[in-house]
Amino acid sequence: MRKILAIFVAKLALWASRLLGYGGTDFPGRLARKIYPAILSDLAANIDEEIFIVTGTNGKTTTTNMIAAMIKEEGYTYVHNAAGANMMGGITTSFIEATNLMGTRHFDYALLEADEANVPLLIKEISPRVVLITNFFADQLDRFGELDHTINLIKDAVRGQDIELVLNADDPLVSHFQNETGLHCWYYGFDQTDYDSPSSTHNREGQFCVFCGHKLRYERYHYAQLGKYYCPECGNSNPRANFIAKNLRMSPAIQFEVNDMEIYSPYQGFYNAYNILAAVSLAKLVGMRDEAVQKAIAKYEPRAGRMEIFNIDSKKTILVLVKNATGFNQTLQMLSQDPASKNLFIALNDNAADGRDISWIWDVDFAFLADKHSRPQHYICSGQRSGDMALRIKYDGLPVDHIHISASLKDGILETLSLPGETAYILSSYTALFACRNILLKLQKQYGSPLTAEQQDQSMLTSS
Ligand SMILES: [Zn+2]
Structure with a gap:
């Protein structure tokens, strides 16, 4: 009986939180576990x-x-x-x-x-x-x-x-x-x-x-x-x-x-x-x-933020979640292998879910980009810790006049997209990701049609 009650209450909580637009999927499960601790087993x-x-x-x-x-x-x-x-x-x-x-x-x-x-x-x-x-x-x-x-x-x-x-x-x-x-x-x-x-x-x-x-x-x-x-x-x-x-x-x-x-x-x-x-x-x-x-x-398509591709005013725009130095370095490696001309936007927040301590950005290696032929032209730093990010990049010797600070995510993304270049890379820490994604979705709706899965494959293959 308690099991059925737990399931009923949790399903109701899940339904209500979706209705109210909360993404939270943790709470209904926690509620059920309180009512009937053996629910999961x-x-x-x-x-x-x-x-x-x-x-x-x-x-x-x-x-x-x-x-x-x-x-x-x-x-x-x-x-x-x-x-x-x-x-x-x-x-x-x-x-x-x-x-x-x-x-x-x-x-x-x-x-x-x-x-x-x-x-x-x-x-x-x-x-x-x-x-x-x-x-x-x-x-x-x-x-x-x-x-x-x-x-x-x-x-x-x-x-x-x-x-x-x-x-x-x-x-x-x-x-x-x-x-x-x-x-x-x-x-x-x-x-x-x-x-x-x-x-x-x-x-x-x-x-x-x-x-x-x-x-x-x-x-x-x-x-x-x-x-x-x-x-x-x-x-x-x-x-x-x-x-x-x-x-x-x-x-x-x-x-x-x-x-x-x-x-x-x-x-x-x-x-x-x-x-x-x-x-x-x-x-x-x-x-x-x-x-x-x-x-x-x-046929597996990248999920939200783990490399999602948008088409905004004919510019290929790639959104990537970065949450630690290793992932960040891998992303820089990846974009340096992409021969397209490009600009790089980075949103760095320091909310609890991002990790309050942002010292890990000093383990991100921007210096290796210096001699790469297809490195980003401009670096637009955004989010709550945009200044720290800009300082970090500057410290690795990339040209200062190509490093910009725009604390507002929207302004920063618009600036990135307005620069000349075939591709825009939008990197974001966890808590800025959904805001960045929403901005890109709106811009795509306004200025361009989404790429189909086939076009995504095609554009990735032909860009090499
Ligand atoms: Zn040993």
């Missing part, structure tokens, strides 16, 4: 096949969405916390939204993106078959404490459970989970690529061996601490990958082969290549067909 028992959890610092939303697209392509039913509501409340809400009033509806799969700090709580209430870990970077440490602490929490939570792990073999902070948990692990990783570098200025977290503390040596870096590493002291090195990606091309669409399967995606950037590889690995592990996997990835 009860509803998770209606999953007939498997439950998958995806966690890690960057890429979990994209990876989870791609796996969802594959499950859909195979024609299965599933529960998925699509809105990025990855705390216990949000995950509970997604189960309640999917089920009927009696809470008896069955699904084939559940696919859950989980915030790192919530993995231990989640595993107490549900029994996943697979936990996939994408990577670990310093991200909003003021909220979760030290990265080490988070990693240990997850290790403790999975140890002794009947779980298989899917791990990034190229990240030394992820790849050692087998030794520490004794669980069966599957690994994915990239072979040598044309984009590798013998050094990395962005490796802060993974410099030292997790076993002996000795400085790791790298044969090559893919980005940040991801690459081919070994410890000269204790022999710790990349585990052999079960899913090896070869012949990576990003020009700018992503193409590679994994265990003889050809992958094509309209996405850009090495970090997205990793997200795709992670999703493919899990899909192959649980027996999805190659055709379904390939098709789902090829």
Whole structure:
């Protein structure tokens, strides 16, 4: 009875919050958990096949969405916390939204993106078959404490459970989970690529061996601490990958082969290549067909803010969410590979959800753009901390008269779009993202038609 009451009240709360225009998906789930604490484990028992959890610092939303697209392509039913509501409340809400009033509806799969700090709580209430870990970077440490602490929490939570792990073999902070948990692990990783570098200025977290503390040596870096590493002291090195990606091309669409399967995606950037590889690995592990996997990835469209393309007065405008130094550096790498002439708008806020401490912008490397032929012409800094952003860019030696400050998002975006250049990149921290997106949607409505999916593919292919 309490279960039905919990579902009813939460569905009502969800309906009301949508009606009132609140995006909040956490609250209905939290309400239901107060009324009936076992609600999540009860509803998770209606999953007939498997439950998958995806966690890690960057890429979990994209990876989870791609796996969802594959499950859909195979024609299965599933529960998925699509809105990025990855705390216990949000995950509970997604189960309640999917089920009927009696809470008896069955699904084939559940696919859950989980915030790192919530993995231990989640595993107490549900029994996943697979936990996939994408990577670990310093991200909003003021909220979760030290990265080490988070990693240990997850290790403790999975140890002794009947779980298989899917791990990034190229990240030394992820790849050692087998030794520490004794669980069966599957690994994915990239072979040598044309984009590798013998050094990395962005490796802060993974410099030292997790076993002996000795400085790791790298044969090559893919980005940040991801690459081919070994410890000269204790022999710790990349585990052999079960899913090896070869012949990576990003020009700018992503193409590679994994265990003889050809992958094509309209996405850009090495970090997205990793997200795709992670999703493919899990899909192959649980027996999805190659055709379904390939098709789902090829037609997968970027979601709001995780690289969304607008067409405003014939100018290609690309909106990207940046929330930490690693993601920001990856975005700069990506846009420097785009041969189009361009301008760069950056909105930086310091609200709680962005992380109050913005010192991470000093780990963003603008200096490498200096000698790049296709670097942005102008840098327009906006948001609550526009001045800090401008100072940061200036410090890396880019021409001062090309760095502008416009605290108002709208004025800044309009200025960016009015400058000569084929493409405008709009980068935004979390709490400015939806405002930026709304401004771009309005401008697109006023000055241009949205690109169709085919045109998006086309424009990305021909711009190389
Ligand atoms: Zn070592």
